[in-house]
Amino acid sequence: xxxxxxxxxxxxxxxxxxxxxxxxxxxxxxxxxxxxxxxxxxxxxxxxxxxxxxxxxxxxxxxxxxxxxxxxxxxxxxxxxxxxxxxxxxxxx
Amino acid sequence: xxxxxxxxxxxxxxxxxxxxxxxxxxxxxxxxxxxxxxxxxxxxxxxxxxxxxxxxxxxxxxxxxxxxxxxxxxxxxxxxxxxxxxxxxxxxxxxxxxxxxxxxxxxxxxxxxxxxxxxxxxxxxxxxxxxxxxxxxxxxxxxxxxxxxxxxxxxxxxxxxxxxxxxxxxxxxxxxxxxxxxxxxxxxxxxxxxxxxxxxxxxxxxxxxxxxxxxxxxxxxxxxxxxxxxxxxxxxxxxxxxxxxxxxxxxxxxxxxxxxxxxxxxxxxxxxxxxxxxxxxxxxxxxxxxxxxxxxxxxxxxxxxxxxxxxxxxxxxxxxxxxxxxxxxx
Ligand SMILES: [Fe+2]
Ligand SMILES: [Fe+2]
Numbered sequence: 001x002x003x004x005x006x007x008x009x010x011x012x013x014x015x016x017x018x019x020x021x022x023x024x025x026x027x028x029x030x031x032x033x034x035x036x037x038x039x040x041x042x043x044x045x046x047x048x049x050x051x052x053x054x055x056x057x058x059x060x061x062x063x064x065x066x067x068x069x070x071x072x073x074x075x076x077x078x079x080x081x082x083x084x085x086x087x088x089x090x091x092x093x
Numbered sequence: 094x095x096x097x098x099x100x101x102x103x104x105x106x107x108x109x110x111x112x113x114x115x116x117x118x119x120x121x122x123x124x125x126x127x128x129x130x131x132x133x134x135x136x137x138x139x140x141x142x143x144x145x146x147x148x149x150x151x152x153x154x155x156x157x158x159x160x161x162x163x164x165x166x167x168x169x170x171x172x173x174x175x176x177x178x179x180x181x182x183x184x185x186x187x188x189x190x191x192x193x194x195x196x197x198x199x200x201x202x203x204x205x206x207x208x209x210x211x212x213x214x215x216x217x218x219x220x221x222x223x224x225x226x227x228x229x230x231x232x233x234x235x236x237x238x239x240x241x242x243x244x245x246x247x248x249x250x251x252x253x254x255x256x257x258x259x260x261x262x263x264x265x266x267x268x269x270x271x272x273x274x275x276x277x278x279x280x281x282x283x284x285x286x287x288x289x290x291x292x293x294x295x296x297x298x299x300x301x302x303x304x305x306x307x308x309x310x311x312x313x314x315x316x317x318x319x320x321x322x323x324x325x326x327x328x329x330x331x332x333x334x335x336x337x338x339x340x341x342x343x344x345x346x347x348x349x350x351x352x353x354x355x356x357x358x359x360x361x362x363x364x365x366x367x368x369x370x371x372x373x374x375x376x377x378x379x380x381x382x383x384x385x386x387x388x389x390x391x392x393x394x395x396x397x398x399x400x401x402x403x404x405x406x407x408x409x410x411x412x413x414x415x416x417x418x419x420x421x422x423x
Contacts, residue, residue, distance in 0.1 A: 003203050004409060006196070023262070024193045026202060028405075030410035040186050044266075063132045074155075 151191035221384030234274015
């Protein structure tokens with residue numbers, strides 16, 4: 001018989017941050033994926049919530065589109081607070 | 094190491110001028126310490142070498158569970174048993190992180206298992222030695238996991254993103270492995286004469302095979318040179334071995350154990366320990382399949398895989414049935 005499908009695992013730590021990708025695993029179904037994720041990725045209190053999603057359901061941007069997608073933001077320095085030089089008295093704004 | 098003598102499929106190092114534009118851009122990214130990610134273009138030889146290296150590393154993690162798993166039911170106290178179980182469970186996790194990293198390169202988990210079971214893929218030579226007494230379990234944690242740490246810490250900075258990230262997770266857990274092993278030896282070395290003898294005997298048997306884990310001197314090996322150029326190997330075998338010896342000698346002294354090497358001596362000029370000659374013919378025999386436990390480890394592994402096959406099939410059949418049921422109800 002064929003392999004169990006691949007799942008991507010996301011864990012939210014107790015510090016209130018968003019779920020973060022931690023790795024992947026094989027499991028026959030979603031329920032087993034959550035259980036295995038608990039065993040593999042939260043053995044040392046790494047998280048309080050688990051998301052799993054089938055790897056084949058993830059749609060990713062393509063590496064060859066990298067420039068087209070991300071370069072336009074490189075020359076827009078005015079989007080950053082450091083672009084604005086303010087007088088010393090108010091510079092902690 | 095957990096991956097030893099990995100071939101790269103190249104017979105000569107190319108200069109930047111000899112490379113195609115794509116190859117040059119790839120090498121320049123690596124030279125600039127940028128990470129390579131799964132969907133990026135990469136030379137076929139880089140991909141294949143990484144598959145070999147990462148899968149060998151993964152196989153070592155799970156085959157390494159066998160000698161330790163054997164001792165879970167015989168651990169001397171409940172505390173040691175709980176610790177050993179946690180350690181062996183970690184090693185299973187390490188195998189999984191690494192298999193997952195290799196899968197991003199376009200090989201399936203089943204293909205990797207098939208390569209292991211058929212004997213085409215290797216795992217570390219160290220796991221072909223027997224764990225004869227309880228003291229061996231402590232010694233494995235101290236020396237074998239200790240040697241693995243030497244190699245895995247720099248790999249956190251290797252050029253392939255998924256491999257580097259797997260190493261970050263592994264390294265976080267590895268320090269516990271080494272410390273629990275040392276702690277267990279500490280108990281023996283402060284125990285009865287018989288316990289001390291047992292600890293010394295384990296060190297006598299594991300010391301040299303641990304040094305062999307780092308592999309033979311790289312010398313003129315084109316494979317080592319290529320792997321270093323690709324930054325999937327960051328230090329030479331001899332450098333890591335020396336570092337390991339320098340750290341281990343004082344640790345053995347604290348245990349009151351004697352390292353079985355009459356040539357071992359601090360060299361002030363080098364700032365390192367000198368040590369005796371390693372019998373490389375032993376390593377080559379073990380790698381060829383003639384170590385004390387090669388056949389036993391592989392047949393154990395294959396038996397476990399085959400006996401689990403009905404569970405894997407049943408779980409998948411159950412999952413598929415649930416999908417059909419759900420769609421019939423809609
Ligand atoms: Fe490990
Ligand atoms: Fe370990």
